[in-house]
Amino acid sequence: MLHLITSHNRHLYSLELDALHRARKVVFVDELGWQLRVEDGMERDEYDDERAMHIVGFDSAEDVAMSIRVRPADDRSMLADHFSHHLPRGMRAIDDGRTWEVSRGFSRERGLKRAVLMRKAACMIAPLEMALEAGVDRYVGFTDVRLLGLYYHIGWKIDLLGDPMPYGEGDGVAYQAEVSNAVVRDIRQTWGLPAPACIELTSLNGAATVHAAAQAMVRDDPARAQLMAPAPGSQAPRGGAGRIAALAKARSTTANPSTAQQSVQTLSTKL
Amino acid sequence: MTVSPPHIRSADEIEDWFRQHVAAVAGLPVSDVPGSADFESFGIDSIQGVDMVTALEAWLGLSEDLPLEYVFEASSISEAAQRVSVALRDGTIAS
Numbered sequence: 316m317l318h319l320i321t322s323h324n325r326h327l328y329s330l331e332l333d334a335l336h337r338a339r340k341v342v343f344v345d346e347l348g349w350q351l352r353v354e355d356g357m358e359r360d361e362y363d364d365e366r367a368m369h370i371v372g373f374d375s376a377e378d379v380a381m382s383i384r385v386r387p388a389d390d391r392s393m394l395a396d397h398f399s400h401h402l403p404r405g406m407r408a409i410d411d412g413r414t415w416e417v418s419r420g421f422s423r424e425r426g427l428k429r430a431v432l433m434r435k436a437a438c439m440i441a442p443l444e445m446a447l448e449a450g451v452d453r454y455v456g457f458t459d460v461r462l463l464g465l466y467y468h469i470g471w472k473i474d475l476l477g478d479p480m481p482y483g484e485g486d487g488v489a490y491q492a493e494v495s496n497a498v499v500r501d502i503r504q505t506w507g508l509p510a511p512a513c514i515e516l517t518s519l520n521g522a523a524t525v526h527a528a529a530q531a532m533v534r535d536d537p538a539r540a541q542l543m544a545p546a547p548g549s550q551a552p553r554g555g556a557g558r559i560a561a562l563a564k565a566r567s568t569t570a571n572p573s574t575a576q577q578s579v580q581t582l583s584t585k586l
Numbered sequence: 587m588t589v590s591p592p593h594i595r596s597a598d599e600i601e602d603w604f605r606q607h608v609a610a611v612a613g614l615p616v617s618d619v620p621g622s623a624d625f626e627s628f629g630i631d632s633i634q635g636v637d638m639v640t641a642l643e644a645w646l647g648l649s650e651d652l653p654l655e656y657v658f659e660a661s662s663i664s665e666a667a668q669r670v671s672v673a674l675r676d677g678t679i680a681s
Contacts, residue, residue, distance in 0.1 A: 422632070425626070425629070425631060426626055426632075427625055427626055427630065427632060427635045427654075427657075427658035428626075428658055428659060429654075429655055429658070429659060431632065432632060432654065432658075435632060461633050461637065462633060464633070464636040464637055464640050465632055465633050465636045467636075468636050468639075468651075468654060
């Protein structure tokens with residue numbers, strides 16, 4: 316189930332937010348090797364403030380399965396603060412009041428079947444739905460080039476802002492993504508998603524937990540209920556290579572800048 | 587100038603391509619990637635999966651996107667290769 320956590324309802328989610336920051340530590344620090352600040356086993360940064368909004372998908376065991384963070388970019392943004400040297404001159408201002416930033420997106424759900432990709436699509440349509448409602452017409456972000464193919468296949472309309480370049484943990488590129496009714500409609504149709512994809516709780520309505528409250532909300536709503544990921548299975552991948560080893564190998568194949576550049580050139584043509 | 591029509595790969599050729607790609611990503615010898623196996627059993631995640639389909643599109647010289655379902659809803663690598671091959675031959679996917 317996808318939950319939207321904002322400053323309005325974060326008091327309901329203190330346990331879940333801790334779980335989210337622990338999951339981010341596992342994904343970004345332990346698995347991807349990013350050098351990020353970790354305290355008490357949780358990864359947080361300066362953008363996890365009152366203005367941050369978290370879309371969090373929980374699996375049937377009530378663990379964090381996926382998440383993405385969005386935040387208005389009119390005061391500060393990761394892109395402007397840390398990656399401005401990647402941005403082309405003359406681009407539309409990031410702090411124009413109609414731009415939000417997306418960051419710290421991840422999914423721990425494995426699998427390649429449509430049902431899995433549909434849940435990832437739900438996690439990626441939710442920011443677009445929220446932005447539309449707020450009168451925002453663009454997202455910006457900085458992403459590892461390897462994620463671009465997934466963004467594209469989910470249905471995000473992305474323009475690359477400049478060329479990809481090493482950012483310390485791989486090759487990254489700044490981008491802007493269109494927020495429009497047309498994009499949301501296309502993604503919703505392609506993946507058969509409910510509208511909106513997220514549940515936004517304002518109270519527990521007598522339920523013991525946010526999960527129970529969410530279950531009560533979707534009891535008669537199978538389209539939204541199917542966005543609940545199953546608990547991870549115990550089956551290990553073959554060969555002992557594992558996801559981390561496979562990821563490391565995939566990363567090493569893009570270590571050559573010319574290869575990475577070539578791959579992004581291909582993607583940008585398709586985008 | 588005469589332009590030759592693109593070569594339509596056979597199911598066997600596509601299966602070999604899949605097996606080599608999966609072996610490279612998973613760090614295994616190709617012999618450890620049987621056609622009867624499912625892609626998911628090698629721990630390939632969605633990013634790697636999309637990368638693979640993008641590379642396959644380039645290798646096949648496709649002029650349009652290959653729906654992910656052709657590959658990932660298959661129960662085995664062999665079945666995925668068969669699906670793609672059939673779609674190429676009957677024109678469901680434009681090459």
